[in-house]
Amino acid sequence: MDISHILNDLNDKQREAVSAELTNLQILAGAGSGKTRVLVYRITWLIEVEKVSPFNLLAVTFTNKAAHEMHQRIEKMVGLIANNMWIGTFHSLAHRLLRAHFKEANLSQNFQVIDADDQYRLIKRIMRDAGLDEAKWSPKQAQWYINSQKDEGLRPKDSAENVYDEFTEVMLKIFQRYEEICQQSGLVDFSELLLRAFELWRDHPEICLHYRKRFKYILVDEFQDTNSLQYEWLKLLAGQESKIMIVGDDDQSIYSWRGARIDNMHSFIKDFPDTKIIKLEQNYRSTGTILKAANTLISHNNARLGKNLWTASQEGDPIAVYAAFNDIDEARFIADQIKQWQEQGNRLSECAILYRSNAQSRVLEDAFIQAGIPYRIYGGLRFFERAEIKDTLAYLRLISQITDDAAFERIINTPTRGIGLRTVDFLREQAKQTQQSLWATAKQVTHLQLLPARALSALSNFLNLIENLANAIQCLPLPEQVEHVIHQSGLYHHYQNEKGEKGRARLENLEELVTAAKQFEPEETIANSKLTAFLTHAALESGETQADSYSDCAQLMTLHSAKGLEFPLVFLAGMEEGLFPHQMCLEEANGLEEERRLCYVGMTRAMKKLYLCYAESRFLHGKEKSQRSSRFISELPPSCLAEIRMRTQISQPLSLKSKSATLVPIENEKYQIGQYVKHAKFGSGIIINREGSGAKARLQINFEQVGSKWLMTEYADLETL
């Protein structure tokens, strides 16, 4: 048999991993070492060489994007038989199991998946109902508590033993009530998907055995991101017989704040004693310099599994460090560099600006607009998270499962139809007493005429509306169901009345939803109706942030969302103590190490050229703040860095207190603070403005570029104000 097409384009280590004997495998795959390739080729190897049926394969990822990509690449290698294997995220696989075994999992057939926002609303409502002081107990906290309990595999009854303080007591109470409501309404949140799926196997060994026999080979991507529950789930599935291959990089674990446990990588070796460990250390992405710097940085972390990336590619340019005067100057500098990059004939989409927190994007955007650089920001509201979309989906949810109280509450008065808070409160109270869904309660209340006439008529109009919608769409194909609901619910009309750009965008989104329904093809009929499948799809796969723009754009995103991507030109902006590493992380145990890993992730995104930027002072929370440059910069080998030291060079010769100086170029024109000014005769400089002692000065600064550095050659005090 010819196996060259599988092995030829792999290096020794990759080949070793791909063609390893049928045992448990732990692949430590450094950044840019061909991790996905190894996974895909291993699957191909199993199918073509080891003659494993795709039916016996399970591949697990964390994001839908990764799952899709893997599926496509496998299909390219082995053809359509790839469709026989299960590939998906932990959540989508768990969901699939629960649909198949809803009875054993104690769920209703039409159970709905709710996203984090739905969950938040539900919790908030519960807390209000319970009359909890919102200043003292925040819904966010409660949400975090509930999810982290579930992520540890704990139910309220498990946590009940550990109540020692008021906080836990209150949280537990909310947790309990939350569970009751979800169970009653047939709602399943993200953590619940995993926990239920776990319990399904734990409590029904026969079902577990069935899947154990089926999935003889399990492959897990980004294993360093698994939480306790996901790992337990995998262990349960693997049992003694199945073989697991995990691929991960402990140095790129940046989600511990979300429950991910790097420890799972250590545990794996203990829990699966015959595990073979293979390290992929050859990096195909970055230059030698970037890699050397990244390696040095991450070596400051303790408790690593240990691995050192190397590359056969060239040294490349040094890493440029730019000390900006302030955030505006930083943004301007980045925009300038990007402009130059573009003028050299490169594409904008090849550069990424990475930052620690979303708030940083604003100044960058301003600078890009000014410089006329098109950009794209990742993050923000995703398609299925938009209010108008969620409203429509809530109608559909309620129709497909009438017990869905969360959906009921969302739309009972959206668009407004005269059902006020009082009516809703009354319904809630009644529902609580009778242990019924809001829908059933509302039916009863209208029947028994328990409300004032006006409220009663509004309520029964609403009930009729839902019933009519349900009848009308029963036999329609999915896209028409969606369209019908959008119009007949009054939502379309409602958003039509919203003025301005916003309203138009919303209508467009609603139309887009119909299109999405048209294009929606459920992978398999796991759900009992296409509508249910579509609703789940919407919850599990919240969609892209923006419709794909094909124009050439600079890419702005947080460091977290840059994971898994690569760019020829990368800027890390805001390399300041307190911002990166973030203040809040410094207060947590092991917080600093995770920040360092985040920096490592950021640096290793860069292929050719990397810039590290920090601002001497920055506007934050409405105040100007000065921070030292990030310790991460000082942890890098100086030989890898080239500083662009404008600020230091200026401040030294200035006899004025730098905090009270205003720099402007020669002509007395209007310039913005932070603006970079070039003057034919006097060179170039940056305008800063600091309030301090009260004294202000107007200065002219001349610069000269010497090698890769900017040096101040002379300055003149033009005028003292």
Next chain:
DNA sequence: GACGCTCTCATTTTT
């Protein structure tokens, strides 16, 4: 029920 005022708060985010 819409609008506007005030208050608070401010990492990272997939599913």
Next chain:
DNA sequence: TGAGAGCGTC
């Protein structure tokens, strides 16, 4: 600084 939530008023 500025977004979002809550609250009071018309």
